[in-house]
Amino acid sequence: MKDKNLALLCDYYELTMSNGYFLSGYGDKTTYFDMFFRSIPDGGGFAVAAGLEQLAEYIEDLHFTEENIAFLRSKKLFSEEFLAYLKSFRFTGDIYAIPEGTPVFPNEPLVTVRAPAIEAQLIETYVLLELNHQSLIATKASRMVRAAMGRPILEFGSRRAHGADAAILGARAAYIGGCSGTACTIADQNYGVPASGTMAHSWVQMFDSEYDAFKTYCALYPGNATLLVDTYNTLKSGVPNAIRAFREVLVPRGVTGFNIRIDSGDIAYLSKKARAMLDEAGFKDCKIVATGSLDEYLIRDLLLQGAAVDIFGVGERLITSKSDPVFDGVYKLAAVEERGAVVPKIKISDNTAKITNPHFKKVYRLFDKSGKAFADQLCVYDEVIDGTGPITLFDPDAPWKKKVITDFTARELLVPVFKGGVKVYESPAIGDIRDYCARQTGLLWDEVKRFDNPHTYYVDLSTKLWTVKQQLLEAHK
Ligand SMILES: Nc1ncnc2c1ncn2[C@@H]1O[C@H](COP(=O)(O)OP(=O)(O)OP(=O)(O)O)[C@@H](O)[C@H]1O
Ligand SMILES: O=P(O)(O)OC[C@H]1O[C@H](OP(=O)(O)OP(=O)(O)O)[C@H](O)[C@@H]1O
């Protein structure tokens, strides 16, 4: 993907509008665009931001090749002046973003772009596709990881992913969301997501007997043997043959740390029976991996049934976020600059939830004295919340419902990623993003993290921002 020029991976209207801005004298106008989302997949209480590293790489490299320009010329729609401008196009603006792995909520900017109109417009599609996809999968992974109550989850979805990028970057996002590894080897090579795996039924079928298959695998990979026990009959042959192979090949070598995998049938019943057989054979440390169309609800249900599963492998329902496969991030103009002053802009809708929050904004996360996050506050860019004075929180839709908070700390969420076209943000190592995600998720109340009817986390507006919004609504009445 890195070697491909993806400048034309944009919706065609970005180009027609940009050509139009260019010809109408708006091309250089400084604009502020926010990327934010409106609803949390699966009715969850929070989402996990992901995709920033790839977005930053894309923008840093964004340029139009001779071929791109010749292609655009062939459409007979774009002016020669605009095509000449594209030849030397580079992103020159500023970008602020919420770091990957941060729990995020509807209506707060995950990315704010301050750039000349054409530049900000041309990156819209990529900003959205990268953040929408990776945030979707990171959010889904986080749900599954919570359902597994500390048991590792391995991402096994490449074969069911909607294309190569969805597999590779999906594996990256799943790791950020808390998965422990992936079967996707290239995700390890490219992004450092630890790759591992077990074996397919074909391995077991290939040999004259199940026992031969297990014995050979144990001899080849003594430190990494996870034997798939359900090819013929899990309890009658799979588990007994696995026990025999462990006993005959691994025990004499002093190897520990082997596993079995169950991929079909009643996982609760079979895992409990298999556990008893392994324990009886003296293999109390042998772990049981379960796979087969799992998701957070099945994982939770299996654990409620007392399934003796130590590790879950999850594919299709994670890599496609099958139960709710759309992350509805949007990219909206929030302000422009007129003679150096920031002028807020609003998008009005009959659906009040779709009215945008205008202005160049900051996002603060507020923590109570126990360290738990209790609300996010959107402010105008020149406001500061430092926790030294009280803060008034109110419901933006019912501003008379107020409370004054005194004992709290505040952390600004948006960090600079580009300044004047120069990338100033060094993306952390993937393992650090994953750890950060786990720590930040740990700062949310359990009520926000439950699956059913989670508590709505407040994303409030400062009085100043709320007033600007009301004034714009009045002005457009
Ligand atoms: N104890 C259980 N409680 C709830 N769901 C389960 C339990 N055990 C398995 N499942 C789930 O039920 C579904 C069973 O799928 P299905 O019957 O189509 O195939 P399978 O058992 O995996 O067998 P095969 O791979 O041979 O088709 C899977 O989604 C699996 O995760
Ligand atoms: O079910 P998922 O969550 O996607 O997990 C990955 C699945 O992929 C493999 O099966 P494969 O695609 O070979 O087909 P199978 O279901 O017939 O085993 C593996 O054996 C798992 O069952």
Ligand SMILES: O=C(O)c1cccnc1
């Ligand atoms: O390694 C595995 O067990 C695996 C990999 C991909 C898909 N299903 C299982």
